[in-house]
Amino acid sequence: xxxxxxxHASVEGKEILKGINLEIKAGEVHAIMGPNxxxxxxxxxxxxxxxxxxxxxxxxxxxxxNLLELETEERAREGIFLAFQYPVEIPxxxxxxxxxxxxxxxxxxKGQDEMNAAEFMKxxxxxxxxxxxxxxxxxxxxxxxxSGGEKKRNEIMQALLLQPKLAILDETDSGLDIxxxxxxxxxxxxxxxxxxAILMVTHYQRLLNHIVPDYVHVLAGGKIIKSGGRExxxxxxxRGYGWLGIKDEETADSSAN
Amino acid sequence: MKPAPTLSTAFLHPAGQSLPEPLxxxxxxxxxxxxxxxxxxxxTENWKYSSKYLKLTDDMAISLPAExxxxxxxxxxxxxxxxxxxxMMPEACEYPDLDGISIKSFGDLSDDEASDLADRLDSxxxxxxxxxxxxxxxxxxxxxxxxxxxxxxxDQPLFIVHEVTAEASGSAFPRIFVDAGRHSQITLVEEYxxxxxxxxMVNTVTxxxxxxxxxxxxxxxxxxxxxxxHIGSTGVLQQRSSRFESHTVGFGGPLRRHDLQVRLxxxxxxxxLNGVVVTQGKQHYDNHTTIEHVAAHCNSEETYRNIxxxxxxxxxxxRIHIHQDAQKSNADMNNKNLLLSNxxxxxxxxxxxxxxxxxxxxxxxxxxxxxxISLFYLVSRGIGRREANVLLTMAFINELVEQIPIExxxxxxxxxxxxxxxxxxxxx
Ligand SMILES: Nc1ncnc2c1ncn2[C@@H]1O[C@H](COP(=O)(O)OP(=O)(O)O)[C@@H](O)[C@H]1O
Ligand SMILES: [Mg+2]
Numbered sequence: 227x228x229x230x231x232x233x234h235a236s237v238e239g240k241e242i243l244k245g246i247n248l249e250i251k252a253g254e255v256h257a258i259m260g261p262n263x264x265x266x267x268x269x270x271x272x273x274x275x276x277x278x279x280x281x282x283x284x285x286x287x288x289x290x291x292n293l294l295e296l297e298t299e300e301r302a303r304e305g306i307f308l309a310f311q312y313p314v315e316i317p318x319x320x321x322x323x324x325x326x327x328x329x330x331x332x333x334x335x336k337g338q339d340e341m342n343a344a345e346f347m348k349x350x351x352x353x354x355x356x357x358x359x360x361x362x363x364x365x366x367x368x369x370x371x372x373s374g375g376e377k378k379r380n381e382i383m384q385a386l387l388l389q390p391k392l393a394i395l396d397e398t399d400s401g402l403d404i405x406x407x408x409x410x411x412x413x414x415x416x417x418x419x420x421x422x423a424i425l426m427v428t429h430y431q432r433l434l435n436h437i438v439p440d441y442v443h444v445l446a447g448g449k450i451i452k453s454g455g456r457e458x459x460x461x462x463x464x465r466g467y468g469w470l471g472i473k474d475e476e477t478a479d480s481s482a483n
Numbered sequence: 484m485k486p487a488p489t490l491s492t493a494f495l496h497p498a499g500q501s502l503p504e505p506l507x508x509x510x511x512x513x514x515x516x517x518x519x520x521x522x523x524x525x526x527t528e529n530w531k532y533s534s535k536y537l538k539l540t541d542d543m544a545i546s547l548p549a550e551x552x553x554x555x556x557x558x559x560x561x562x563x564x565x566x567x568x569x570x571m572m573p574e575a576c577e578y579p580d581l582d583g584i585s586i587k588s589f590g591d592l593s594d595d596e597a598s599d600l601a602d603r604l605d606s607x608x609x610x611x612x613x614x615x616x617x618x619x620x621x622x623x624x625x626x627x628x629x630x631x632x633x634x635x636x637x638d639q640p641l642f643i644v645h646e647v648t649a650e651a652s653g654s655a656f657p658r659i660f661v662d663a664g665r666h667s668q669i670t671l672v673e674e675y676x677x678x679x680x681x682x683x684m685v686n687t688v689t690x691x692x693x694x695x696x697x698x699x700x701x702x703x704x705x706x707x708x709x710x711x712x713h714i715g716s717t718g719v720l721q722q723r724s725s726r727f728e729s730h731t732v733g734f735g736g737p738l739r740r741h742d743l744q745v746r747l748x749x750x751x752x753x754x755x756l757n758g759v760v761v762t763q764g765k766q767h768y769d770n771h772t773t774i775e776h777v778a779a780h781c782n783s784e785e786t787y788r789n790i791x792x793x794x795x796x797x798x799x800x801x802r803i804h805i806h807q808d809a810q811k812s813n814a815d816m817n818n819k820n821l822l823l824s825n826x827x828x829x830x831x832x833x834x835x836x837x838x839x840x841x842x843x844x845x846x847x848x849x850x851x852x853x854x855x856i857s858l859f860y861l862v863s864r865g866i867g868r869r870e871a872n873v874l875l876t877m878a879f880i881n882e883l884v885e886q887i888p889i890e891x892x893x894x895x896x897x898x899x900x901x902x903x904x905x906x907x908x909x910x911x
Contacts, residue, residue, distance in 0.1 A: 299868060314860040
């Protein structure tokens with residue numbers, strides 16, 4: 227489904243990704259782990275098409291199509307979904323309006339009729355229950371004044387509404403208490419499907435206790451330095467990143483210089 | 484050095500002789516005072532950014548003929564008064580005889596009523612600050628006098644449509660005078676529209692006398708075409724414990740200017756001034772507001788938003804003057820501006836003059852662009868770029884549009900905004 231070959235990307239002239247190779251097939255769940263600053267969010271943002279990040283080399287294809295030629299909104303309509311590490315607050319746009327506009331943009335792309343306000347409200351209420359968000363939040367501004375956990379649940383709610391082909395979850399587990407972690411991972415597990423791939427980006431392995439990945443990759447200094455099965459995550463949990471010859475935090479910077 | 488340009492004498496000849504004698508006399512006297520009136524230039528402080536848009540050529544001096552049909556765009560429940568080129572059109576008006584409320588054209592006033600009005604016209608405005616209001620006083624051909632007796636309540640909004648027909652160049656001088664008695668209440672909407680395409684000017688004055696405890700809601704919609712220069716002034720005089728709320732929504736033009744002056748003269752008076760302005764193409768819009776805190780214990784709250792696209796130019800100047808005796812004044816002024824293109828310009832200036840020592844006065848002005856990160860978030864959900872721009876731009880003014888008290892007006896405004904968005908954000 228997704229194929230990344232020798233991907234290099236930089237931001238503000240500084241190279242962050244230095245040759246990423248990754249193949250993800252439909253139905254698979256991949257986890258990317260790595261210390262802070264290793265380029266996990268950069269990879270996620272590049273996949274979603276954030277123009278602040280410049281792809282300098284390499285290719286990305288989605289089901290054979292060149293992803294790099296597509297605008298962000300076109301990628302979304304082709305089934306790429308990114309749950310942001312830091313979801314954006316947009317006061318003045320209600321959640322309901324935001325979600326309905328997004329769902330209808332997707333439906334229009336697929337040649338389906340738009341959902342009217344009443345139909346959508348029903349669907350939105352159901353899914354907000356699934357992620358344990360009070361439906362009252364639908365009336366509030368997008369992520370406005372949401373707690374960290376509520377923002378993450380709102381991201382999962384969007385994934386459930388938009389039914390992507392590839393869901394990229396950037397640190398969706400960070401800042402969650404045990405209960406919220408359960409809600410979020412139930413949501414992610416509900417997304418698992420034969421025709422869908424999931425790419426989980428995480429610093430910690432605790433999410434992987436709830437969502438068992440098929441593959442685990444370690445990203446450090448802008449490269450995938452090790453790949454394995456889920457046992458790799460457990461090993462990282464036990465031994466930290468040190469045994470792989472990388473240090474947390476400074477990694478990206480020291481290798482960039 | 485060149486002498487400062489003065490108002491052409493062509494502007495000193497009013498049309499319409501059917502007004503009651505006291506008003507004709509007043510008009511004549513105001514006209515005499517305009518001889519050699521200097522025109523605003525770049526050096527005139529309160530016209531600094533806008534004088535270059537003002538074109539008072541002699542062909543503008545002609546009075547537009549008061550004939551033809553009006554075609555208001557507001558299909559709304561409520562009472563209606565229609566003016567065409569500054570003259571009331573009785574056949575297009577719809578309002579019943581109301582207890583304690585009198586709605587009359589200046590032309591229908593008795594000599595006594597007219598004499599009383601003549602004594603009070605212009606009294607709510609600082610004429611030095613609104614030079615162009617003086618032109619209206621010398622040229623008005625008709626006007627609307629609204630009087631509310633104490634405790635009178637108008638049960639539905641009153642829509643006053645001011646239309647200009649621009650078949651040929653010229654000007655119109657609409658005028659409204661509101662006398663709201665103690666504890667009376669009224670909501671009125673002034674809608675300014677145009678038809679035709681010749682270059683014309685609309686020069687308006689609206690005055691509100693708000694007696695003790697009276698409550699006024701005023702909506703002003705500037706919806707005229709690209710051929711209309713609009714120069715309007717509104718004066719508000721508020722007595723003890725009265726309340727004045729205004730919602731100004733304006734779309735740009737070759738020249739758009741509105742001066743709003745509020746004087747809080749009685750203790751406990753309160754005003755709330757909201758404004759939304761959008762400009763595009765090469766349009767211009769200039770709002771100048773002044774709030775005079777004269778008495779103690781008054782509150783003022785002002786929120787204006789400008790959105791400028793393309794090469795357009797918006798101006799906001801907000802003055803708050805807290806007089807020496809106005810202790811315990813509470814003033815809050817906020818102006819936020821959104822530039823939708825690199826070629827657009829917005830000039831904003833808060834002016835605070837505070838002579839009392841025990842006051843609360845907050846002000847803020849910002850100029851920014853649409854937030855890239857918010858935009859990315861929206862498009863990453865499949866929302867088209869154009870629609871994402873619209874959502875974020877609406878987010879900037881939603882709060883003010885939602886506060887407009889009449890649904891039909893909100894819909895009219897939204898319709899015009901949608902039109903604006905279509906032009907401002909082309910599909911990539
Ligand atoms: N917008 C940006 N501008 C400048 N530097 C950035 C930007 N985004 C990320 N970086 C830098 O890129 C590196 C990788 O960051 P990131 O991808 O966020 O790492 P991770 O998600 O693995 O913690 C860091 O050194 C970070 O400072
Ligand atoms: Mg990150």
